[in-house]
Amino acid sequence: MTVSEADDSGPRTTGPAATRVWRLSELVRLLGGRLRGADRDIRGIAALDGAAADELSFVVSVKHLPELATCRSAALIVPPACADEAAMAGRSLILTPDPYLYFARAASLMYPATPARGGVDPRCVVGVDGVIAASTEVRALACIGDRVTIGERCVIHAGVVIGDDVRIGDDSVLHPRVVVHDGCTIGRRVTICSGAVIGADGFGMAWDGERWCRIPQRGRVVIGDDAEIGANTAIDRGTLTDTVIGRDVRIDNLVQIAHNVRIGDHTAIAGCAGVAGSTRIGARCLIGGAAMVVGHLSIADGTTIGAGTRVSKSVREAGHYTSYFPFSTFDDWRLNAAHLRQLDRIVGRVKEVEAAVRALKDPQAPAPPKDP
Structure with missing residues (x-):
């Protein structure tokens, strides 16, 4: 044609x-x-x-x-x-x-989603003791482990791998090449896009003086109803407790969610962001693309984090936060970077000038204490 x-x-x-x-x-x-x-x-x-x-x-x-x-x-x-x-x-x-x-x-x-047609393609591998609703469609070359429960009207696309003891709620869609590891729970009406990995081991290890000692990751990933997970995103399972993604959470492509993280309902995280382990992100937060959140922090409900921001301490009060250096020409950036390297010396000079001005205004005023 x-x-x-x-x-x-x-x-x-x-x-x-x-x-x-x-x-x-x-x-x-x-x-x-x-x-x-x-x-x-x-x-x-x-x-x-x-x-x-x-x-x-x-x-x-x-x-x-x-x-x-x-x-x-x-x-x-x-x-x-x-x-x-x-x-x-x-x-x-x-x-x-x-x-x-x-x-x-x-x-x-x-443009409604194509409904599930029901039935398991004979080219799939399906384990024992599981329950797959008759209205759910499982497409070719999917691999489903033992004791898996999949609810009504789900669509499991080609090449999806679902581990043992996984539970998936009604009306959920797993696109091609999604991997859901053992024991994870997916809520109702959840969409997981191609290449996402749910429940891989978290980055847990201890140094014994000579080598790294691996820490078994025994928690799960629990994803709430109506969540959407973008392509090639990774959500790691918890160490001892679960990694929890709340209801109606939206996570874009290529996002890393580390072990033990908890994300509140209705929060949205844009592409290429990273959230380190054991961080708590509240409800209705907005996390911009390429933002990085350090581990073991708490972020208040309703907080907005700008694109490219590095969050290195907890956010106790909702607001709009950013730390990204403004876009500029290379020459301007190089000049500003040079000034930043001299910032401590410049602050000292400013304090000296302030002290000199005070002395001119009031010669009897005591000198301010010097910085330690």
């Missing part, structure tokens, strides 16, 4: 078509919001700069309004502040205070 032949079939949409045609009024009935303008058929959702006429797009704020000049979409999700300008060219609008959230919910309706 040539490219031209592929382009000639079906409606002209820029992304994948929805599973069926939707009316704008249907979305409003199901998701709320207010429809302004004509009711229309919608076949998909796309970004402003690539939407076709029969696709729904969205405007998050007034700063995106200039993009409407080249947008072909005849229907937009917009905040009320953008309604008048967005309605130009006869567009239909769904008005809502949070267009991005509305887009997320509309996309979930229009």
Whole structure:
């Protein structure tokens, strides 16, 4: 099939078509919001700069309004502040205070996950004394250990390895090449993306003066309901207690969660972050990409950690914290780095100048004590 032949079939949409045609009024009935303008058929959702006429797009704020000049979409999700300008060219609008959230919910309706078809592929290896619900689908070359319990409507993709005594709740999805080690517990409606490793041994060892002595890791990993774990992320099992991931936690790709860590409900951690052992992260926290959290710390509920930040002490009060050096040209960075290396000497000079100024103002004032 040539490219031209592929382009000639079906409606002209820029992304994948929805599973069926939707009316704008249907979305409003199901998701709320207010429809302004004509009711229309919608076949998909796309970004402003690539939407076709029969696709729904969205405007998050007034700063995106200039993009409407080249947008072909005849229907937009917009905040009320953008309604008048967005309605130009006869567009239909769904008005809502949070267009991005509305887009997320509309996309979930229009592009639902493929349901489990039920059944175990004969090319799988399945251990003894386990229970796999009849509605669950286990695809080719999965390997499932002994005494495993898998709930209803789960999808276990090709090449997944599940160890002994694992429990997986209803409606969970394990994508290709996921590994869940012995004894771990996965909640309901959990998604684990390709290559993630759940329950590998934590980094535990003791030095005896000549060599490292390995510490057996006997805890588990427990993942709460509605969590999502990104591709190639590693969550290590606890040493004696469990590593616990709370409900509705979102962990991005390539994140390292060490042994005995506990992460509170609704926390989100962006890609390439690392959390060292025995740290407690509260609920509703946001951890930016490439952030590093030192072990044995506590982070308060509702804390935001900026991208690239190194957290070296506990955070007792919620707030927005960052330690990342600002982006700059190399020449500016080299100059600032040179100043940083001299910071202690510069502080001493400033104190000397302050003392001299005080002496000029009040010659009788006693000299301040010198630093130890």
